Amino acid sequence: MTEMVFGTVPLRATDPVLPRWWRTIDKWALTAVFALFGVGMLLGLAASVPLAEKNGLEPFYYVKRQALFGGVGLVVMVALSMMSPQQVRRIGVVGFALAFLTLMALPVIGTDFGKGAVRWISLGFASFQPSEFLKPGFVIVSAWFMAAALEVAGPPGRLYSFILTALIVVTLALQPDFGQASLILFSWMVMYFVSGAPILPLVAAGGLSAAGGFLAYNMSEHVARRINGFLSAEVDPRTQIGYATNAIQEGGFFGVGVGEGSVKWSLPDAHTDFIVAVAAEEYGLVLVLGIIALYAVVVLRSLSRMMAERDPFARIAGTGLAFAFGVQALINMGVAVRLLPAKGMTLPFVSYGGSSVIASGIALGFLLALTRTRPKNEIARILGNRPAA
Incomplete structure (x- = not known):
């Protein structure tokens, strides 16, 4: 009956995978992601050369490695975007289990690379940070729990997700890695809200977070030093924040010119945590606004599609992933312009x-994968645009 009134949805189960994927994918978000990686490679050509020279490597050593890792990341992204929500859930659960076990094993097999926090596992030829891989899996598992709680006689999924979140946040805080812990907690709070849960537990979670931050400030010299530096009326020009702030001011609207920036020679993390300072100094506010716009395209397009999503799991997981992606970018850029304490x-x-x-x-x-157009979403959109009788 629906097809007779509104017409059929242009999606056939017998279609080849690639044409069906291309027709249903969010092309604006996909293009924005590729553009972000292109900007990263452009900035890497400038920001990573001083580090390579300092370590006695060829000038574009880190650029080549980033191209390799980025190529793998983009291929993985495209492959996963072809999956159904059910397949996303299965892969996410397995991935989370592996990342969680690795995270718990960090005190035994992890290393700090002289940075004071045991966050990495060294493989000899490369290293990886388990918490980075934990985030997408955590969102999927939490969304699965919360969606299950919405079913008739379903399990107490919100409680399970809260217990899991608390365990992960405490584990990350003990590393210490307060940045990732905060991002995990924020993602859970957003998904908890979207799942239709009462507001009181969110207020309680916020209060516990504030209490945890107060304890961290009083018990950790590392945290206290960063917060005191952030709250200080004056910025020490010899610190990373001082160099980044000066670089952003020097860049102005159009920048000092490609390759003419100096902050990349002063900042040890110019190619990672403070890459936006390099962008602002050499290319100016124009490029920074362009980067912000690309992140906004991904987040806003994803959230707009989630508004028409009728599957609770897809809606909750998609919203959590979009917010985690956008907030991580916001934190990084907020630190560079001294709107937030340094978080790495x-x-x-x-x-x-x-x-x-x-x-x-x-x-x-x-x-x-979760924001791809599916028949029921298209029908919901059409019904939503139908004029009132």
Whole structure:
């Protein structure tokens, strides 16, 4: 009856995979992701050369590695974006289990690379950060629990997801990795809200987070130093924040010119945590606004598609993935312009890092798969636009 009134949805189960994928994928979001990676490669040509020279490597050593890791991440993203929501859930659950077990094993097999926090596992030829791969799987598992709670006589999925979140947040805070812990907690709170849960537990979670931050400030010299530096009226020009702030001011609207920036020679993390400072100095506010616009395209397009999604799991998981992606970018850029305390978080698809770009590819692959146009979503959109009788 629906087809007689509104017409058939242009989706045939017998279609080849690639044409069906191309017809249903969010092309704007997909294009924005590839553009972000292109911007990251462009900035890497400038930001990573000083580090390569310092380490006695060829000038474009890190650029080549980023191209390799980025290629893997984009291939993984496209492959995962072809999956159905059911397949996304299965892959996400398995991936989460592996990442969670690896995270719990960090005190035994992990390393800190002299940075004071045991966050990485070294493979000799490369290293990876389990918490990066934990995030997309965590969103999928939490969404699965919350969606199950909406079923008749379903399990207490929201409670299970809260217990899981608390365990992960405490584990990350003990590393210490307060940036990733905050992002995990925020993602859970967003999904909890979208699942239709009462507001009181969210207020309680916010209060516990504030209490945890207060304890961390009083018990961790590392956290206290970063917060005090953030709250200080004056910025020490010899710190990373000082160099980044000066670079952004020097760049102005159009930048000092390609390759003419100096901050990349002063900042040890210019190619990772403070890549936006390099962009602002050499290319100016114009490029920074362009980067922000690309992130906004991915997040807003995904959220707009989630509004028409009728599957609870897909709606909750898609919203969580979109917010996690956007908030991570917001935190990275907020730190660079001194709107937030330093957290050591990469800019997805733009900063250098194998773990970051591959994990981002997994997360965006899940997101693109969940935001693909499906028959029931198209029918819901048509019904929603139908004029009132």
